[in-house]
Amino acid sequence: MYDKKTVIAQRREAVGLLDGAPPQAPQGTDGPLTPCWRGEQIFFKPVAQPLETSRAWGFFVNEKARGKRKSAKVSVFWGFMWVCLGVMWMGSWGGTVCAQTISRGPYLQQNTPEGVIIVWRTAQASTAQVRYGLSPQVLGSVVSSNVAKTQHEVRLTGLRPDTLYYYAVGTADRVLVGGDAQHFFRTSPTHGQVKKMRLWVVGDSGTGGSAQLEVRDAMLRYVGQRPPDLFLHMGDIAYNSGTDDEFQRHFFDIYRDILRMTPCWPTLGNHEGQNSDSGTQTGPYYDAYVLPKGAEAGGVASGTEAYYSFDYGHVHFIVLDSHDSSRTVTGPMLTWLKADLAATKQPWLVAYWHHPPYSKGSHDSDTESQLREMRERALPILEAAGVDLVMAGHSHIYERSYLLHGAYDTPTTATGKIVDNGDGKLDGTGPYQKIVAGTKGAVYVVAGHGGASLSQGPRPHPVMYITEKAYGSCLLDISGTALTLTNIRRDGVVSDRFTLVKGEGLFWISPMGGESWIPGQTVKLLWRRVGSPLSQVTLRYSLDGGATWKDIVRNWPNNGSYDWQIPHTPSERVLLRVESAVDAKVHDETHGYSKITAEIQAIRWGEEWRYHASGQDQGAAWMTPLFDDSGWSRGKAQLGYGDGDEATEIPHPSPTPPSVYFRKRFSLPFSAKSGQLQVLHDDGVIVWINGVRAFSKYADNGDGYAAWASSSSQDNERSSVALDATARAALRVGENVIAVMVKQSSASSSDVSFDLSLDVVLDLPVASEPTPEPTPEPTPEVSVEPTPEAASEASFEPVVSEPSVEKAEQDGGAEKAEEGGLAETAVIPETASEPTEGVLSLESDGKTGGCAGCLVGDGVGDLWVGLCFLILWMLVRFAERRRRWSLR
Numbered sequence: 001m002y003d004k005k006t007v008i009a010q011r012r013e014a015v016g017l018l019d020g021a022p023p024q025a026p027q028g029t030d031g032p033l034t035p036c037w038r039g040e041q042i043f044f045k046p047v048a049q050p051l052e053t054s055r056a057w058g059f060f061v062n063e064k065a066r067g068k069r070k071s072a073k074v075s076v077f078w079g080f081m082w083v084c085l086g087v088m089w090m091g092s093w094g095g096t097v098c099a100q101t102i103s104r105g106p107y108l109q110q111n112t113p114e115g116v117i118i119v120w121r122t123a124q125a126s127t128a129q130v131r132y133g134l135s136p137q138v139l140g141s142v143v144s145s146n147v148a149k150t151q152h153e154v155r156l157t158g159l160r161p162d163t164l165y166y167y168a169v170g171t172a173d174r175v176l177v178g179g180d181a182q183h184f185f186r187t188s189p190t191h192g193q194v195k196k197m198r199l200w201v202v203g204d205s206g207t208g209g210s211a212q213l214e215v216r217d218a219m220l221r222y223v224g225q226r227p228p229d230l231f232l233h234m235g236d237i238a239y240n241s242g243t244d245d246e247f248q249r250h251f252f253d254i255y256r257d258i259l260r261m262t263p264c265w266p267t268l269g270n271h272e273g274q275n276s277d278s279g280t281q282t283g284p285y286y287d288a289y290v291l292p293k294g295a296e297a298g299g300v301a302s303g304t305e306a307y308y309s310f311d312y313g314h315v316h317f318i319v320l321d322s323h324d325s326s327r328t329v330t331g332p333m334l335t336w337l338k339a340d341l342a343a344t345k346q347p348w349l350v351a352y353w354h355h356p357p358y359s360k361g362s363h364d365s366d367t368e369s370q371l372r373e374m375r376e377r378a379l380p381i382l383e384a385a386g387v388d389l390v391m392a393g394h395s396h397i398y399e400r401s402y403l404l405h406g407a408y409d410t411p412t413t414a415t416g417k418i419v420d421n422g423d424g425k426l427d428g429t430g431p432y433q434k435i436v437a438g439t440k441g442a443v444y445v446v447a448g449h450g451g452a453s454l455s456q457g458p459r460p461h462p463v464m465y466i467t468e469k470a471y472g473s474c475l476l477d478i479s480g481t482a483l484t485l486t487n488i489r490r491d492g493v494v495s496d497r498f499t500l501v502k503g504e505g506l507f508w509i510s511p512m513g514g515e516s517w518i519p520g521q522t523v524k525l526l527w528r529r530v531g532s533p534l535s536q537v538t539l540r541y542s543l544d545g546g547a548t549w550k551d552i553v554r555n556w557p558n559n560g561s562y563d564w565q566i567p568h569t570p571s572e573r574v575l576l577r578v579e580s581a582v583d584a585k586v587h588d589e590t591h592g593y594s595k596i597t598a599e600i601q602a603i604r605w606g607e608e609w610r611y612h613a614s615g616q617d618q619g620a621a622w623m624t625p626l627f628d629d630s631g632w633s634r635g636k637a638q639l640g641y642g643d644g645d646e647a648t649e650i651p652h653p654s655p656t657p658p659s660v661y662f663r664k665r666f667s668l669p670f671s672a673k674s675g676q677l678q679v680l681h682d683d684g685v686i687v688w689i690n691g692v693r694a695f696s697k698y699a700d701n702g703d704g705y706a707a708w709a710s711s712s713s714q715d716n717e718r719s720s721v722a723l724d725a726t727a728r729a730a731l732r733v734g735e736n737v738i739a740v741m742v743k744q745s746s747a748s749s750s751d752v753s754f755d756l757s758l759d760v761v762l763d764l765p766v767a768s769e770p771t772p773e774p775t776p777e778p779t780p781e782v783s784v785e786p787t788p789e790a791a792s793e794a795s796f797e798p799v800v801s802e803p804s805v806e807k808a809e810q811d812g813g814a815e816k817a818e819e820g821g822l823a824e825t826a827v828i829p830e831t832a833s834e835p836t837e838g839v840l841s842l843e844s845d846g847k848t849g850g851c852a853g854c855l856v857g858d859g860v861g862d863l864w865v866g867l868c869f870l871i872l873w874m875l876v877r878f879a880e881r882r883r884r885w886s887l888r
Helices: 002-013 053-055 063-094 208-221 242-254 284-288 330-341 369-384 725-730 858-886
Strands: 035-039 041-046 104-108 116-133 140-157 164-170 175-178 184-186 199-202 230-233 263-266 308-312 315-319 348-352 389-392 398-401 416-418 441-449 464-468 473-480 482-489 492-499 504-512 522-530 536-542 550-557 561-565 570-581 587-589 595-597 599-604 608-612 633-636 639-641 657-666 673-683 684-689 692-697 718-723 732-745 752-762 822-824
Touching: 002 284, 053 175, 053 389, 104 175, 104 242, 104 263, 116 175, 140 164, 199 441, 208 482, 242 284, 263 315, 315 330, 330 441, 369 718, 389 692, 398 482, 398 492, 441 473, 464 492, 492 504, 504 570, 522 570, 536 561, 550 561, 599 657, 599 673, 673 684, 673 725, 673 732, 692 718, 732 752
Parallel strands: 199 230, 230 263, 315 348, 348 389, 389 441, 504 587
Antiparallel strands: 035 041, 104 116, 116 140, 116 164, 140 822, 164 175, 164 184, 199 473, 308 315, 398 441, 398 464, 473 482, 482 492, 504 522, 522 561, 536 550, 536 570, 570 587, 570 595, 599 752, 608 633, 608 657, 639 752, 657 732, 673 718, 673 752, 684 692, 684 732
């Protein structure tokens, strides 16, 4: 049996304590010592002192005990190592993606009615997998590639046409990013299907500068809840020389949140051509994009990614290479162009490339060979086939032509070549028309104003209706019978809009979508009839993006105008429709969604202001509502001088005055609940609302006219501030006055810049729905008009009624490797749910890549396995300690 006294005696003997004689007490200790022990150590302590304070006087019983003490230390060390290994194990299985990041994308390529290609790049080589489905929460279909690489191009097939899918990307066993409402794509409509579509057109954007960002943001604000279906880029995507790094910083980083849900169809620009070669299809441009050389998206196979065609709904798009491919009439590109045009039966034909056939911007189409050759050689082929719209970039400006045909000569002359010299506007001289089959004419657009420095020649081009030296981009809206292009400047102002129609119909003029209304507001609805007379129309509205409709008024005289009182129902997806009173298939709708909200833009960017810049002090009361500013000059913002980007150039007295004055009147229908002020300024700025100081920056030297700015600003610096309680209280129902003083930093300052916007959230009263106006009695139609087949669509968004996804063909799990690195495997069946529409925005985490999926899906299970591993190790350690204590 275990004899404790014997053990004590043995241990006392081992340390020299014979016959029970205690050792000498340490210096300063009174009283005899008594032995006690813990584990394999024996301790001696004063009789009245706790053991814990006496551990310094302990001895090992023998060398064996000393070895066990060392073993205990080693055990602790290895325990710590096991913990580290457990954590590493959890990281390797539960979050492999933490060591793997996405450095580019994901982004969409080659969307077709049956599929799409999803592309992304990882920092390290890995396998690839895309999970997708009809709901972000149900991504039951999977396509994988087991080939480890950094550039991943995964093709999804067997999908439903015109259907919204959500997706996530990652490795073969982990999700890296996606699986949320911001990662989605919509398959194309069936080729030939008539459906309203919206496309974003950008050219010469790739500088990475502030103008590029402002152009992007202006488009996003304008489209709101109705984002573009496609992104068409006119080239010069990555300045200065199209390197891979420039593509990343000037394209993929800047448009990341757009590209993950909007397929991009680019054309090669001369700057990309510096490091990419069309003959071999190599370089950063050809690495970045997966373009259809085998007619994968419609048209005739070109055999090259340098030039190609694709169909989207009832529109045929042709993309040419004006930089690096042969432009001879008998060369491969134009020979293919003839075959492709001969094969298409689509009612709309749109072509684009980089070098414009007509321009007097930063490039002259009469003197530069690439521009001239495309005009002289490509245009006769396209116009003979009935092309409707031709777009380009290269020239850093916005230009839009009249309806034109046959202007191939050099130098270009307009005489006898302009088919319609009107403005092409529904609310102007009327739209351009190609109603009769075989009618000639196309509109030419130069959209090279996306971000590169602007430039304009001494004279506008003779075939151009409008020439504007201002940054911006274009929205292209195409329905069954109408094509409308809208130019949106970087300040959000629509500076041009034209419409080309084919066939009779009703066409919306205003509103076009993107507007914000408050309940109870009256909005004038405008439309236009093209073709035979029509007596009466029905006006309707939808608050849910076209899923359901309510009547505004029925059997209204077709006079092109109606005053509509906005209902008291908030919505961000408001559509309006005008339709024939006798045939609802003859109709048109607003192009984008408007919204009913308490938030209004009391002052927009680019509006008109009164200003005083003559170098005279206007006294102490100039910022109050009663001040008389009727003698001041007027002009649209941006106002200023010295930068060359002003909409209104104001005088520049000498010597330079310290301050310039600006004033504007605006009205509010209700009191303000909150407000947001944004100011573009150079240098200092002070803002007053009805005489109350609301904001200032770089104005520490005082508010007086003679005080200089306390610091210099950046060029066109933008400042934003939420109005405080004092400033909000200054806003009143009815007329308000906002007054601004812009200050120079010194007499040597060379420029002044100013623009301002004010957003206000109104404190709305509770009100009921407006009472509908009486519906006039129907009267007989003068004539019965034909029903254009192209006007048969009911709304922007199709209704998906089938509960499951059509599956791709099974291949037994065997990987199919395609040229260009595409890979497909068998598709795992999913449980589908009804999709919900995604929304295009820039509200993301602000990262270009990452391991957002570290604990998504299977990673959660792996984490629990790792925790169980750690708990098991702790239990083993605890059992070992109990065993040791049991021996004492």
